[in-house]
Amino acid sequence: MRVLFLCLMLAGLPAPALPAVFSKSVPQYARDMENYYRDGRPEVLPDLLRAFDAQGVLADGEKRLVTAAFLAHALRREPTARQRLLSRPENFGDNARKTLAWAVHLACLPDEPALLAVLTSVGDAVLLRQIQASPAPLERWNIYSELSVLRMYWAAFLASGDSGLLDTIIAAALRYAELVAAGLHGHDDFAVSAAAAALLYEQTPRHDAVRERVQTALGKERGGRADTLRSILRDGGR
Numbered sequence: 001m002r003v004l005f006l007c008l009m010l011a012g013l014p015a016p017a018l019p020a021v022f023s024k025s026v027p028q029y030a031r032d033m034e035n036y037y038r039d040g041r042p043e044v045l046p047d048l049l050r051a052f053d054a055q056g057v058l059a060d061g062e063k064r065l066v067t068a069a070f071l072a073h074a075l076r077r078e079p080t081a082r083q084r085l086l087s088r089p090e091n092f093g094d095n096a097r098k099t100l101a102w103a104v105h106l107a108c109l110p111d112e113p114a115l116l117a118v119l120t121s122v123g124d125a126v127l128l129r130q131i132q133a134s135p136a137p138l139e140r141w142n143i144y145s146e147l148s149v150l151r152m153y154w155a156a157f158l159a160s161g162d163s164g165l166l167d168t169i170i171a172a173a174l175r176y177a178e179l180v181a182a183g184l185h186g187h188d189d190f191a192v193s194a195a196a197a198a199l200l201y202e203q204t205p206r207h208d209a210v211r212e213r214v215q216t217a218l219g220k221e222r223g224g225r226a227d228t229l230r231s232i233l234r235d236g237g238r
Helices: 002-010 026-040 042-054 061-077 080-086 092-106 112-119 122-132 148-162 163-181 190-203 207-216 223-233
Strands: none
Touching: 026 061, 026 148, 026 190, 042 061, 042 080, 061 080, 061 092, 080 092, 080 122, 092 112, 092 122, 112 148, 112 190, 122 148, 148 163, 148 190, 163 207, 190 207, 190 223, 207 223
16 A cells, blocks of 8 residues: 555655555455456356355455345356356355345346345345345445445456446546545545545556556546556556
C-alpha cells in the first residue's frame, strides 16, 4: 500500500489512509477465487465451497456475500455450474447452503423460489427476508454503499471475467480522482473509491484483462482522472 501512496502522490493526488482491503496478505479464500479465475476449472466449485465452509469463511456474513457473488456469476457463466452446485444441496453444510441461497438470488435463476425452498429451512426466515429484500443481480447493488460490495464486484469478476463488472470498479477508482481533486476526502464515496483505486493498482500487473481494460479507460480520460489511471498502470507518461 505504501507504493500506492507514493504513486498517487506522484500523480498529484494526496494519498488517503486506504484500508488494507486488497493487500498481498489477502485471505486464502480470496486467493482460491483468483486461482479459479486463472485456471477456469468449474469442476472445483463444490470442493471450493466446502473448503470455504471448513475454514469458517461462510460463517462471516460479509465473506458469505462475497462468496455468493462469486458463485452467482459462476452459475451465470458456466453451464455445468448449476449441476455441480445445486443438484445435491444435502452434500453441503448449513452455511454453504445459505451461501448458495444468496448465489441463486444474485444469479437471478428462473426457479429461484423452488431452489430457495430446498436450500433453506424453517429457521432461516430472517435470511429469506434479507434475500428477498435485496436487489438482484449484483449489478444493481451500489458499489459505494460498503467496502463489502466492492469485494463482491471483484469476486464476481474473478468468477466470470465480465468486463462490465470491471468497468464499475474502474469507475469507482475514477470517482476517487474526482473527490481528491475537489478536496472531498470526507465524502461518503471516498473510502470505497480509494479502495477501488488500491485494488486496481494491486491487480493490474497480475491480470492482462484488468490491465487492458484500464488502458482502454485511460484512452477516454483527461486530467486528474487520466493521471489516476496512469498511476494504476505505473505509467509515468503524460
